[in-house]
Amino acid sequence: MSATTPETRERGFLDHVIYVLSENPITAIAFALFATIVLVAVFGPILAPYDPMESNAARALQPPSADHWFGTDNLGRDVFSRVLIATRLDLMISVAAVALSFVVGAAIGSAAGYWGGWIDAVTGRFVDTIMAFPLFVLAMGIVAAMGNTVENIIYATAIINLPFYARVARAEVRIRRNAGFAQAARLSGNTDIQVLAFHIFPNALPPMMVQISLNMGWAILNAAGLSFIGLGVRPPTAEWGIMVAEGANFVVSGEWWLAFFPGLALMTAVFAFNLLGDGLRDIFDPRQRT
């Protein structure tokens, strides 16, 4: 909204980020991991040593070796390549789902928090209804009803995450609704929408940022869970969840690498997102600043 971001802000913020990172090595690791994941998502297809879709019955179920770092799966596909390729899809699912639920949830929650009254009552009941479902089961139902495409998985994940944003946004907006700066903004000639959009909402953002990063991990887990019960993305698409789910059947027979490496990737990603959330909290929490 403001045209220029002054230098002081940049520097102060950067200093702060660097401080938080150096203070807390785990956060630094999380940021590094996150960067790696993004890089792999972007360059995965270039990095993959094999065609992740190409099967070869002759080299099926080979344990990790110099040729196949993560071994091969039951169709002889290179697990390493598939894990790399899957990064993009998983990241996409989580980012899209989280973005969607963030936009809708934040809009609903902000409106409810700002205007209260019947808007709050209606959206409140709506959110309660979603929450009254066991969330994973709701996601299952949605995907089962609409079909298991990537889009539907994203929608389902977005819907079940929506209440969290709506609630956080409502609470954060509500406590600022009559804050001095909001009153001042009204006196400055801002309409209600402007007060909400330019003054209150940006201040309510940091707690939501934390929620976002936690939910990204959640979204991936959710997609994986759907895969496990057969409602995930379609084969032969490489996706961590489905690889773990399929590989799970091979663990007892000793082919641990099928589930292990995708599981590791999954865990690393979720781990990174979760820690990132903590890191963001440190960075955005005004109390952490001097």
Add this chain to the structure above:
Amino acid sequence: ASNGTVVVAMGQTINSLDIHRSGTNRPSYQVAVNAYDRLVSFGTKTLPDGSLSYDYSVIEPEIAESWETTEDGSAIIFKLRRDGKFWDGSPITAEDVKWSFDRAVTLGGFPTVQMKAGSLEKPEQFEAVDEFTFKIHTIRPSKLTVPDLAVPVAIVINSKLAKANATTDDPWATEYLHKTPAGSGAFKVARWEPGQQLVYERNDAWTSGPVPEVKRVIVREVPSQATRRALFERGDIQVSFDIPNKDAKELSGTDGMTIHSTPIENAIYCLCPNLTFEPFKDKKVRQAIAWSVPYADIFQTAAYERGVPMWGGSSATPADIAWPQPFPYSTDLDKAKALLEEAGYKDGFEVPLSIALDQSDWMEPTALLVQENLAKINIKATIEKIPGANWRTASLVEKRLPLHLETFGGWLNYPCYYFFWAYLEGHLFNSSNYRNEEIETLTNETLHIPVDHPDYAPKIKRMIEIVWDEVPRIALFQPALNVGTRDMSGYEYWFHRQLDARGFEA
């Protein structure tokens, strides 16, 4: 294991104890096998690998002591054994048989259809001549009638007990029998906890055969196949029923465990191109697909070499009437390409390749391998997973899946029976919408005549030749039923592919 108890693990749920009830699922049929008796049963034979199998060629008495067809062939008369007793001690009479058969043909759904396969269609056909004489008036003479009395559906129910628990709304006592079997079988159901377990208790007074060796059989439902395998390997269960091909392959030869892999009679796993889909109307395209399938890879990765290959037949005309037998196709992409070019699909086309979610263990790898090879002949297949609830409707009822995987196995082991279900237009398992006038005629001509009829073999050969050429169903392999046993013996393979605990020896 010890004290005469055998623990069986299986992956599915038993949802009813009454096979006649609509909605009763396949795994529940085992209750009909173990807890009920039929008029007749099949014999037992030892397979080349030393394991036991039922013997389709031998019909043995069960409740019936003997039977004969009347001279004019219009009826079959069964003499029931006089000492036959239900669990409650009441005698098994012809009335019970009639009531049970009436029930099977009246209730509708699967039992009715299965009875119909043996030309048993309406209650008027069944007659209790006297207490121990039962008569079936046949609609037509058919070789299928007597074997059809040995399938799980044709159970004999304790009609007095059932009727006592029937209501005007529910004259066939479906609510009662759903939870409380009333039979004469080798095992009583001691406890049924849906979703958890079913416990059979031996019927010490079984009259239709030698009393089983084991006292108790506990059938545990273990949905996770990895868990089933772990349980089996650790020896916590004695029987793992219907184990995946991969486990079967890996575990066979392991100390203490016996893996029985029996090819399922009259069953084939197929790839079905649907004739309502424009390119598949052309026989050449279907053949091209048949030439493109990576059979050996599929057999290896999806079947783990359990079962029987159904490709690479040497001649385009069958030498005998064995069914199934290898189709005369193998993997030859050049031939496939040439055929496609001839058909005018040099640049290929796009087609969805559908598989059922609940059969993904074999369908998924198969589909992936098929998809990959189709891509090599420019056919772009996208895999579509269809949930179990939808699968039947989409593939068999609406028959709308352009290209899909399919499996059908006939309980009655005749090629004509297979053709009847899978190649006749409109019939349930003809999910390819295939129609061929000659097949229609030939099937109807052969369905009921005895196998040793002079016309039978030539006609069957002709039928096989036609479907080989036109390939509305591309055979991949004949599946096997894998059952693992340890610390016990007496497992016997049955066409219905359900647990038969009657011969278990622990």
Add this chain to the structure above:
Amino acid sequence: MGPRTKLVLYRTLQALPALVGVVIVSFILTRMLPGDPAAYFAGPAATEASIAEIRATMGLDRSLPVQFLHYVQDLVVGDLGNSLSTGQPVVEELTRRLPASLELTLTALLLSCAIALPLGIAAAVHQGSWIDHACRGLVTAGVSLPTFFTGIVLVYVFYYLLGWAPSPLGRLDFVYLSPPEVTGFYVIDALLDGDVETARGALSQLVLPATTLALFTLAPLARMARAAMLQALSSDYVRTARAAGLGEGQVVLGYAFQNAMLPVVTTLGMVFSFMLGANVLVEKVFSWPGIGSYAVEALVVSDYAAVQGFVLAMAILFVLLNLAIDIIYTLVDPRTREG
């Protein structure tokens, strides 16, 4: 009417719209499920006529609004219909399976609390120390693992490889008979029955699945405990307590933790509802005969009555849970007792 009964009544009333919403949404969702349950239940060899017959008996031949009306009518008298896949009345099925799920979930919750709360408190008391970092790493790792994966690995290691855990065969090994039903919780029922052996058996079956669930829920609990404790510890009243010379134990556990309990209880409620959802996956791995696995099966075969019944049961449970939390809240926090 006391203020507390009033509050409970008010809360229940407040939950009603959500329940109505759940009824409607679950109805719509089930009707949107693919497939024709009539065709499915008619069996593979059914004819058109028999399918139509089944459809009529299931009431699926009527229009959707009429179906909904009938559904609601039945619901009012407590009839959830019959599950088609298991052939049992849904109510019966749920009452049998719910204790299984609850036993598992509550055990997991207990386990989770027993680990997470001390961990969170320790992390807050020693903020910035290695305990804090270790706690954070540990719980985050726990929440990063897909539950089904954890379950499988636990089974593999502790049952298959080491043989320490009993076979993952549901609530009780087959050497035991299920205890006479009182609460539906096997461990408690067996103890009530005086059958310590069976109780131990039931408990040992619980260990792995409960650990799996607990691992996953450590994070939110420990985090909330830590954050709430930090806030409480930096509050004025803790400073007052310290200045009055109260012992460290009393300050941390008595003053700070009691106050920190409030947000923790809220989180506990969310975690519980979340666990009920996650049960679906864990129950599958451990052959646990709970409502989660029931729901999955029902969903896959479009078993309308079962899915609806399940969802409704969950929603009611959720409402009860929130009521319970409100009540706990009023017990802990005097401020909520007013208005």
Add this chain to the structure above:
Amino acid sequence: MFLDVQDLSVSFSTRRGTVDAVRGVSFSLAKGETLGIVGESGSGKSVSSYAVMRILERSGRIAGGRITFDGIDLTAMSDREMRELRGREISMVFQNPRAALNPIRKVGHQIEDVLRRHNRATRSTAKAKAIEALRAVRIADPEARYDAYPFELSGGMCQRVVIAIALACDPRLLIADEPTTGLDVTTQKVVMDLLAELTKSRGMSSILITHDLGLAAEYCDKIVVMKDGAVVEAGDPKALFADPRHAYTRRLIRATPRPGAEVGDLLEPPAPSPVRPVPGAPLLQVRNLRKVFGRGASESVAVDGISFVIREGETLGLVGESGCGKSTTSAMIMRLLDPTGGEILLDGRPLTDTPAAKFSRDPRRGSLQMVFQDATDSINPRFTARQAIADPIRRLTDERPAGRVEELAAQVGLPLTLLDRFPHQLSGGQKARVGIARALASRPRLLILDEPTAALDVSIQAIVLNLLAELRAKLGVSYLFVSHDLHVVRLLCDRVIVMREGRVVEEGTAEAVMRAPSDPYTRSLLDATPMPPAAIAATPALAKAAE
């Protein structure tokens, strides 16, 4: 000496390195004496007292010096020994009494906790003793209050409970850290009198920490003035006020509002007070204004039919205790809130014909502006000072923000280099200037000042008050000055109205109201406001210093 602090240094380790919060502070206290520690915010008053109690945060540590209490070296004691001492020998009372009590524990039990901890009571006697302690702090009906939760008590009562906790075990030293901040002036007086009396009657020593010179002078035997973590001056209050030796002390004394002084006199050195504009035509007329919150049983009347007039260039003071309806009245006039009844006229035209929700688009929006009580809270934390000031310019005027922002900054004396800073990078006084600049941006005709200096130190308050007076002279705006402090109001206002429970109880010129209050409530307000002794003594010392 009873308590002897020698050369005390306290440092905190923070991300920006070590902060030396207290540097070589020494003071001492005899038995039965009351020591006042005064100084402005951040001068190290609290930290010093925490160091004595050894309840510093983990990041802080005593870097040097000695604290001897009754001959024992406190710095050398173990934590466990210290815990024994706290509450039994040395107690502390904090500001913000409501937050200082455990919100979910009955106050009686909180007292018992301390009693039992120091073995002053057993399970059976605890209740009686706790009630005894409550009675000692003169809580009405102590038996009933025993079962009360903090939220059920008023601020004054909470502070009594806190004092009861502190005194429960008869400690020999009591440290009170701004015990009356957040309380109304009348309550403040009651609480302070109670504290003084109790410590005296029990022969206790006490330390009173405050930033209010008047308060310190009134209640202390000895005063220590702190600045930037060091003691700048110490001594007997009378002498100290009569002859402040350190410049900082002088400035503090001077900046304290007192009878007879003009705004300019508060500055160091004193400046001529800006001229007061002569009031012109009526600008704002308020008639019978009412505001009722809630409905039915929960109905509460916040403003109950008040009327007044503000003329052009006039400054009207609105005085009253917390909760009397001052802010509600301001909000209605500012059109942030719709009144339940009554009229507000600007230039004789009703303002209420545009509802509050739509008023941001009303052309009169720019004419009515406001400076808020809490400058920190009233600036968007994500806006720089420049953006904050530019916002109303962009929305309410046709001017280009670029030049105008600098112009306004110059007007309020805000260095241009600070314009690109965020609120958290500005000091309290600077934030106040940003708030004032923003309020002036739309060239308002009426400015409501809602306790604009309540959160500021006296010296900064003096500067801000002068700035406001100056701006009024220059721009001719009318002010509605809301405050609870009559002495501050007098400095700026032509007329004053005194509110109580939503009604106007007194109205008149500032001088008249202060000199001869007609309403007993006004008188009690005036009486309760502590005054530095120098002010009472007509400030000869100050006159001298001013030369």
